Amino acid sequence: MKVAKFGGSSVASATQFRKVADIVSSDVERRIIVVSAPGKRFKDDIKITDILIQLAQAVIDGKVYDEIVQTVITRYAEIAKELELPADGFLAELEHDLRWKINEYRDHPSRLLDAIKASGEDHNARLMALYLQEIGLEASYVNPREAGIVVTDEPGNAQILPESYEKLYHLRERRGVLVIPGFFGYSQEGNIVTFPRGGSDITGSIVAAGVKADVYENFTDVDSIYCVNPSIVENPRQLKEITYREMRELSYSGFSVFHDEALEPVYKAGIPVCVKNTNNPAAPGTWIVAKRNHLDAPIAGIASDTGFCSINISKYLMNREIGFGRKLLQILEDEGISYEHIPSGIDNMSVILRASQLEGGKEQRILDRIQMELEVDEVHVEHGLALIMVVGEGMERTVGMAAKATTALAKANINLEMINQGSSEVSMMFGVKEEVVVDAVRALYQAYFQEAVVGNEV
Numbered sequence: 001m002k003v004a005k006f007g008g009s010s011v012a013s014a015t016q017f018r019k020v021a022d023i024v025s026s027d028v029e030r031r032i033i034v035v036s037a038p039g040k041r042f043k044d045d046i047k048i049t050d051i052l053i054q055l056a057q058a059v060i061d062g063k064v065y066d067e068i069v070q071t072v073i074t075r076y077a078e079i080a081k082e083l084e085l086p087a088d089g090f091l092a093e094l095e096h097d098l099r100w101k102i103n104e105y106r107d108h109p110s111r112l113l114d115a116i117k118a119s120g121e122d123h124n125a126r127l128m129a130l131y132l133q134e135i136g137l138e139a140s141y142v143n144p145r146e147a148g149i150v151v152t153d154e155p156g157n158a159q160i161l162p163e164s165y166e167k168l169y170h171l172r173e174r175r176g177v178l179v180i181p182g183f184f185g186y187s188q189e190g191n192i193v194t195f196p197r198g199g200s201d202i203t204g205s206i207v208a209a210g211v212k213a214d215v216y217e218n219f220t221d222v223d224s225i226y227c228v229n230p231s232i233v234e235n236p237r238q239l240k241e242i243t244y245r246e247m248r249e250l251s252y253s254g255f256s257v258f259h260d261e262a263l264e265p266v267y268k269a270g271i272p273v274c275v276k277n278t279n280n281p282a283a284p285g286t287w288i289v290a291k292r293n294h295l296d297a298p299i300a301g302i303a304s305d306t307g308f309c310s311i312n313i314s315k316y317l318m319n320r321e322i323g324f325g326r327k328l329l330q331i332l333e334d335e336g337i338s339y340e341h342i343p344s345g346i347d348n349m350s351v352i353l354r355a356s357q358l359e360g361g362k363e364q365r366i367l368d369r370i371q372m373e374l375e376v377d378e379v380h381v382e383h384g385l386a387l388i389m390v391v392g393e394g395m396e397r398t399v400g401m402a403a404k405a406t407t408a409l410a411k412a413n414i415n416l417e418m419i420n421q422g423s424s425e426v427s428m429m430f431g432v433k434e435e436v437v438v439d440a441v442r443a444l445y446q447a448y449f450q451e452a453v454v455g456n457e458v
């Protein structure tokens with residue numbers, strides 16, 4: 001049995017719905033499909049999820065929102081019309097559902113946001129089931145509550161509860177193709193709770209693990225996972241295989257093609273993932289697996305992300321002060337902040353974190369506390385940092401991997417703000433100024449994938 005997840009770009013229009021239907025009907029093993037909300041149809045288009053967020057925000061801010069409701073309905077109406085589906089009932093139900101949720105959760109902003117966001121995938125799954133039935137397939141919509149997707153009760157940040165898996169297994173007994181909306185589950189308290197953005201990948205993985213699928217197929221809009229973001233390097237190498245832990249590091253660090261939190265359920269269940277293109281299903285795609293032969297391809301990929309900052313602290317004899325690190329991290333914990341890395345020297349320590357976490361006066365509060373409570377010589381925040389991750393299973397055993405990167409960056413005249421190597425067996429991290437990150441990634445791509453002969457290509 002296969003579980004196939006279709007991302008927003010794969011279900012953005014009637015044309016895409018038809019491609020999905022072809023893919024589903026071409027393989028009887030594709031018994032469960034998980035769908036996202038309609039995504040972008042063209043570069044500057046707006047995803048339904050983003051429109052729904054605008055809708056919830058307008059309600060929360062007490063602004064008029066009727067036009068936004070209409071925009072949502074029109075997107076679904078256009079898909080239904082082009083598919084020649086008798087969809088009056090469906091569209092009336094969609095409008096009723098949105099207005100009901102608005103009234104029900106008006107005074108609970110975070111619940112409202114989650115309920116409205118989730119409706120994007122929910123209605124798309126209903127529409128997809130209708131379409132599959134219309135073309136003669138035995139298909140049914142399955143609500144995540146009915147499927148057994150039970151999650152924690154933290155709005156926008158759901159985590160699956162272990163009891164879900166046993167219930168999900170029973171989906172195997174159902175007939176026909178099951179269409180499950182991605183991106184949300186229900187808490188034990190009965191609330192709709194969404195996963196983080198991009199979380200339909202997570203639903204697909206949970207369902208695949210629950211039903212003990214042979215494969216989890218993740219259909220998107222590219223032929224494969226590339227060794228570097230294709231918006232940075234034109235036509236980069238396609239990867240034939242990548243390991244779970246390589247993918248986890250790369251997706252966490254910027255490979256948006258697959259959600260990093262989606263790996264855990266399939267990894268634990270030992271289910272391989274195949275990332276494929278809805279627009280070119282004949283292409284073999286990329287396999288995410290437990291082990292790959294990395295002898296001829298030590299590096300799997302290079303990811304990058306912007307929006308980081310570094311809190312730089314210096315204090316003479318810091319190395320002698322027992323508990324310094326703990327006290328520093330306690331200040332961050334008190335502010336509910338998570339960090340990425342902590343490079344340190346004898347009298348210095350830096351904490352790298354996402355700059356968005358310092359908004360709302362937190363930055364000054366943290367600096368004041370570090371200054372006063374830890375009596376440091378100096379503390380300041382450096383903004384505008386980008387992190388680059390070079391990831392590969394062969395990194396540990398191949399001599400000269402770090403030298404290759406530093407030489408390439410030096411040749412490209414790029415100043416390294418920091419290097420972090422060693423904590424992870426499969427990755428190396430470089431910090432650079434945001435304005436040079438694209439040049440840096442290109443220089444690294446050149447060094448690792450163009451100057452060397454490497455395998456692992458599709």
Ligand SMILES: Nc1ncnc2c1ncn2[C@@H]1O[C@H](COP(=O)(O)OP(=O)(O)O)[C@@H](O)[C@H]1O
Pocket residue numbers: 006007008009010036039198219220221222224225226227228229230231254255256257258
């Ligand atoms: N290393 C990479 N390999 C492939 N795609 C990548 C990579 N890094 C970023 N992407 C981007 O991820 C996109 C697909 O992810 P996403 O937009 O979430 O798809 P979906 O609509 O299927 O959920 C691609 O169009 C591509 O631009």
Ligand SMILES: N[C@@H](CC(=O)OP(=O)(O)O)C(=O)O
Pocket residue numbers: 006007008009036037039047049050120182183196197198199200201
């Ligand atoms: N629609 C949700 C969930 C998701 O996974 O979407 P997509 O498959 O388009 O990345 C979002 O935009 O976050």
